[in-house]
Amino acid sequence: MDIAYFNGTFMPRDEIRISPDDRGFLFAEGIYEVVRWYQGFFFEMDGHMARMKRSLRETLISWPEEDKFPVIARELVKLNHLANSQALVYLQVTRGAASRTHAFPSPPVGPTTYAFAREFTPENAGRESGVAITVKEDIRWARCDIKSIALLPNTLGFQDAVSNGFFECAFVRNGLITECSHSNIFFVQKGIVYTHPESENILSGITRKNFIKLARREGIPVKEEAIALKKLSKVQEIFITNTSGEITPVVRVDNFEIGGGVPGPVTRMLRERFNDQICSYKHS
Numbered sequence: 001m002d003i004a005y006f007n008g009t010f011m012p013r014d015e016i017r018i019s020p021d022d023r024g025f026l027f028a029e030g031i032y033e034v035v036r037w038y039q040g041f042f043f044e045m046d047g048h049m050a051r052m053k054r055s056l057r058e059t060l061i062s063w064p065e066e067d068k069f070p071v072i073a074r075e076l077v078k079l080n081h082l083a084n085s086q087a088l089v090y091l092q093v094t095r096g097a098a099s100r101t102h103a104f105p106s107p108p109v110g111p112t113t114y115a116f117a118r119e120f121t122p123e124n125a126g127r128e129s130g131v132a133i134t135v136k137e138d139i140r141w142a143r144c145d146i147k148s149i150a151l152l153p154n155t156l157g158f159q160d161a162v163s164n165g166f167f168e169c170a171f172v173r174n175g176l177i178t179e180c181s182h183s184n185i186f187f188v189q190k191g192i193v194y195t196h197p198e199s200e201n202i203l204s205g206i207t208r209k210n211f212i213k214l215a216r217r218e219g220i221p222v223k224e225e226a227i228a229l230k231k232l233s234k235v236q237e238i239f240i241t242n243t244s245g246e247i248t249p250v251v252r253v254d255n256f257e258i259g260g261g262v263p264g265p266v267t268r269m270l271r272e273r274f275n276d277q278i279c280s281y282k283h284s
Ligand code: PDD
Pocket: 034, 179, 180, 181, 182, 183, 184, 202, 203, 204, 205, 206, 207, 208, 241, 242, 243, 244
């Protein structure tokens, strides 16, 4: 039986009841976070905590228990017998339940908080051979830096990608590639790694930040500059990053082959450095 966290209590997931007047349901008014458990530790919990607090601040949602999230996440891993597994822990926080009106509830109500852990099996085939992605217009709002639960453009884009046999969907705004439906995107051109700068047009990925650090540590220059869709033919490698997939090589964008259709040396090297990093965490 799955045990989840709901408004301060650990309980069977099946027994959780959320009000139909929850503002997450009525207005998609909430934030979320995802952390990965590597058989013994959470990767970059501090970074995820900082981003979660920022998302709460920017959406004016108050969760007095926010500092307890690392303890809640660990407890979920334990209660669901996942300590020796790979797992993901999701946290969702909404402004809470109140009679429907655009104005915030007055007097204020407590937030609705829900967290769950689930076993996770990394998808290794694509990570080895590389994946194909498609491109779509970025129709998202102007605050993509907030990890909001309002993900309709992301789910529409991703579903369209999957229905057409693609692994992910990259978004283009004003001719520039921003990020993907649930990952950040990097390009390698003449030995330099490019990725969209932090701005209100992308989510600042925890994995993104880590790969920028790993690349720089290896002496590879990183420029936080966006790449134009029409300049894709100049690019030798592409990879995407997120918490669950770590780093995934991209070898085709729609019908356009990248790097001869095989993962390139920079991507492969960064993947190895990441694996080393995980091993060193395990042994520390
Ligand atoms: N998504 N960009 C978007 C739009 C995302 O949704 C995500 C993460 C990222 C990568 O962020 P990070 O490296 O911190 O995971 C970038 C998670 C995995 C999700 O929605 O499940």
